[in-house]
Amino acid sequence: MLQFEEIVRKVQVSRPGDDLSLLRKAYEFSASEHKAQTRISGEPFVSHPLAVANVLADMKLDVVCLVAGMLHDVVEDTPTTVDRISQEFGPDVARIVEGVTKISRIEFVSPEAQQAENLRKMVLAMVDDIRVVLVKLADRLHNMRTLEHLAPDKRERIARETIEIYAPIAHRLGMGKIRGELEDLAFRHLEPQAFEDVKKAVESRRKVSEEFLEEVRALVDSKLKEHSIPARIDGRIKRLFSIWQKLKKQHINIDQVYDLLAIRILTDSVKNCYAALGVIHNTWRPVPGRIKDFIAIPRPNLYQSLHTSVIGPHGQPFEVQIRTEEMHRVAEEGIAAHWKY
Incomplete structure (x- = not known):
């Protein structure tokens, strides 16, 4: 499992002036809130927020964004409220976490091209801080990297959503590296024979x-x-x-x-x-x-x-x-x- 100190080292190199105490506090808070939970792979749940924060660190984003990445699932998956996040970590972090939670609740029901375009527009329109979308893309990227642990029908739904919604959003934001990996990961699950060929x-x-x-x-x-x-x-x-x-x-x-x-x-x-x-x-x-x-x-x-x-x-x-x-x-x-x- 990825270690928190690896993320710290990346931030120290890319953003040497940033205060890391809030990030450490977020890691400890996330580990505590998710301590009774595990991923379907059997790993401790905290491995996921750690991986999301690591993707954001690779993007060289600010500590507020990394803190939100570390906490992005606590409102959805634990009794923690947005108000509590705001009290502990400040209103910026709380707004990002709340935005990611709202995006996660959008229903993707149809593969129709027009509906996919409408959903892409909705995701981009409903956020007033683009860091919400960056955290969501990092979240989706790690979930795609570990998709093989899910049931086949769920794998297909998430992969289709990725190729119809999230990869095009990454493209629209000019994020070629993330878009490319999302597309290849989705391709592997949606068209396994073509992928292998x-x-x-x-x-x-x-x-x-x-x-x-x-x-x-x-x-x-x-x-x-x-x-x-x-x-x-x-x-x-x-x-x-x-x-x-x-x-x-x-x-x-x-x-x-x-x-x-x-x-x-x-x-x-x-x-x-x-x-x-x-x-x-x-x-x-x-x-x-x-x-x-x-x-x-x-x-x-x-x-x-x-x-x-x-x-x-x-x-x-x-x-x-x-x-x-x-x-x-x-x-x-x-x-x-x-x-x-």
Whole structure:
């Protein structure tokens, strides 16, 4: 089980000025209130609020948000009231906990696209502090990571709710990292055979894919250095749910997915983003119609990046994403990247 001190260490690094005494008090309070309860997995119940606070610590959120994460189930699952939370931990924490409790009580009854969109809007409209949604996403992420302990019908309901409601909310808030994990976890439970098929196809190509990405990464690094463009370069294989969506929508096989493999170039300025794009296009032939400029025209969730697909070494297509370090932080963390409390 995750230890409280691990969370403390993360906060000390990411937010060195924050007062940790309230977080320690919240942990002790949560452990005490939930002491008679266990998770379906058999673990002590407090393992869940600890895991939620840990996800929030990874997002580098403020201590008030982590305290609310530690306490998010006490009103719903114990006799503790919102007033008691307010007295012990202050009105901000109480408001967040109350907001998370209200969201948890929303009934998800229909997979209809319009109803899902209405529910997404309702979740976002009913909160006056976006930290309520961030705590709820962290709560859902940990529940999805431990979903295998539930009965099949409950697993399917929660996974469907995740893919219809919570992953799109994470996307709307620009939280690419959390959205991707929620989608893959839901995919695994909703379409187990398709999940295994895509996973097997990716795994069978993993060694060759990783060698190819390393070859490309070294080539790009060398070319950018020739042009004095500072950059951090990494490679990635597309997420399983995203691959499956593309296979289904375009009726293609995995070898026809142009962005199955991608490299990401992180540089220091917008000017160097465009300069790097020029270097890439001078090195490899671009795939027509695959160049997208989300720097000049950001997505509604504030995502910014240049995207292009090129035909690389050995005739293998791959995607290139180019952005600044700050744009990357926003792409991964979304609204949490801007949270300054």
